[in-house]
Amino acid sequence: MINRRDFIRKTGMGAAAISLAGLTDCGTSPAKQEIRMTGGKVIDAHIHVTPVKVKKALEVMDDNSVRYGVVIASISGDDPNQYVGDKAFYEIIEAIKPFKNRLGLHYTYDWDLAGTDPDFFKKAPDMLEKAVNAGAIALKNLKQLGLTARDHEGKLISIDDPRLFPIWERAEKLAIPVAFHTADPVAFFKPWNSENERWDELKLHPEWSFADQSKYPPIEKLFEQACNVYRKFKNLQFVSVHVGGYSENLKEVGRWLDEIPNLALDTAARIGELGKHPASEGHDFFTKYQDRIMFGTDLAFWNGCDVQGAGPCKDFTLEEDRKFYDIHWRYFQTKDIQFDHPTPIQGNWKIDGIGLEPEVLSKVYWDNALRIYKLDRVLG
């Protein structure tokens, strides 16, 4: 359990930044603790918002101390009727214009264009520059790259394909971070059957199974391709979302971070997986890489319904969304044991809190995203 006063002092959060319902200053038994962050400075570095949901997103953010939300991709529409690319980007950027100090947006390519437009690779850098001029704060590459995106001749496009280099070069010139969603949970690359530990999720989304090796590259190959890009473009700041796509193997992610100084991570939709590791391993991982990890939830506000990181798309109440955030605070801030993780569909297990020190929390919750996404220009 962190010391409440210490946390407030060290993070510069105002009085009552954290209220621990039912917890007196003398403490109480862990089972009775309910942890809440009721004010102060948190950046959620990974959310999804469509134009019709801006108002709701801001309400939920206000209710959970989220001062700023990074809309991680230009995806709009309903789940599952989403669309990506320019149409989504210009729609969302217009909708969030009045809220520049609350929401920022990544530009996202529609990788289908690489298959349908023979000039896509030539046009892509200018598409990015146009988006940045219109307000994009970064570029996010969806997981289709490397996994399913094909070129005009029907060939799979690898993440380190040289035809993409002009895009990364332009991002470097524009001085924006480039985020990658690489691969997916390891279980999605394992056979699609009831033995799979993510069977509930795969049953709901059969299209998330990448087990067929005649169609999809193995997961290790995707990580290798992404690392090749990070290594080659040393002056670019990369963000590998969902704990590098490999929260099952923190040792390997740690090796990437050790070797590649221009790589950062976000925690989106991976508290369940993170919490599967012994709490001491999680604590040490976040402590060692405290300057490289950003808090993110993957809370998605689609047109017709919302998704809490993973799981069903429904109209969650403010209270349900508060519960979702609270579990995150509990994981990061306390040493409570064996509680439910925020994305039950990902698997039926309990997690332990890692009780990060206040100075580490303030970096993960605020400083790192502020620096990486250069948010001082809007947050002052």
Ligand SMILES: [Zn+2]
């Ligand atoms: Zn996401």
